[in-house]
Amino acid sequence: MRVTKTTPPNPTDLIDWLNHEGLLELDWDFPEDGDLAAAGLDSMAVMQLVVAVEDCFGLELGPDDLTRANLATPKALAALLAAKMS
């Protein structure tokens, strides 16, 4: 069984996590404000992301959370997860 993470990831950890989960293949030097959509975070990957976030962080992202702004960059996504956790 997977241990649910209880602290929100910082943007750098989030980049590692996205790679580790196989959601994206980001370069090691992918910037915190890099464009995730251009890196392959399309609607299919977003669905996998929501499932993985639920598994790993115990957070349920809904349609209202999945805006372009929230998913634009590792920084924005980390902020979304932090906000959902608090």
Next chain:
Amino acid sequence: MKPDSGRFDVAVIGGGSAGLAAAISAARNGARTLLVERHGCLGGMGTASLVHTFCGLYLLREEPGAVIANPGFCEEIATLMTQATGRGPLRMGRLDVLPQHPVEFVGIADGLIASEPLIELRLHTVVTGVSRDADGWEIRLAGCAGAHVVRARSLVDASGDAVVADFLGGAFSIAPPLSLQRPAYVFGVHGPVALDEELRLRTAGLLVEGVRSGALHAAALGLSFRNSGRPCEFFGTLDLDGGDAAADYDPLDPACLGRLETHGRAIAASAVRWLCGHDAHWRGSYISHWPVRAGIRESRRWLGGYTLTGDDLASGRRFEDEIALATWPMEFRETAKGPKLRYPQDNRPAGIPLRCLKPAGIGRLFVAGRCISADHEAQASIRVMGTCFATGEAAGRAAAKAASSP
């Protein structure tokens, strides 16, 4: 079996993107050509399976602007498609693609065939066997009116499934069921006025919610939507991993394919119903058409004089006898979780040698399309329609030349 007076220089099995290109190219090289297709229209994956993007037409490059990789038939069809749809190449991520409309593709193929008097087209016809003798090929055909035999000097296997390898007991390879690229089930949707990025993401969220609530099957997570280029018309694409039966996936088994397709329709229908009921943008949407068949990405691969490898593609290897360039990254769809792309070093295109189109030791036989001699990794690049046009064109030319030599 009725005798058939048909004697051809070249016979092409399969009227998909590769077979269409092969027949046109053979005819333009002076060969009296027979083109055999099991459906009622040409275009294969691009029409019967509603695959609505021509991939592999353009070079991989950082700079903006799409550059055709293989001049000739690829360029011709790209021009005709752009004229028909009014849409030019699009950059998606790092890749240039040409959006294509299956309805327009059918019309373009009809027009191309009509302008080639040397082509005889047999739709609604399947090939049930072939055999080789000193003079060439005997090809057994079947349709609703019964069975026929025709003869041709040269044969092109553009079946996608390397059926000739099966008929002849020839050398082919097929990946194990869990490694085979998963099929795509593409369907038409009459839907929201504008599917912009926000709605696309929201739709993803709605589908996850549907799965989470138990209303939708988990396979709905493999669904994505794209504009067709026509107002209010969309394509939904569902990658099917075979679910619990993934280990039994067999693209050559009609029963297996039929089960997957039935499953695909049920998932698609429930997903569109769910979206209609849960979002104002989707209200009133409906599925407007189903594909004739699922989009098969990989089945048998011929083993020819050379087998193109993933390493050849990754390093952009070039060959003395290359007949076309492969430019699409290796696109792995071994699960329904979206593509995994492997790009070549420095965006280099790789050459496809003519030997990949020639099964070893069998004269006047050529292969085109997704079943040319390539390993599982290389096939993940060369299977795309843009590359199939190019290998088809080369196979047709080579078959015409072989037919006219003693």
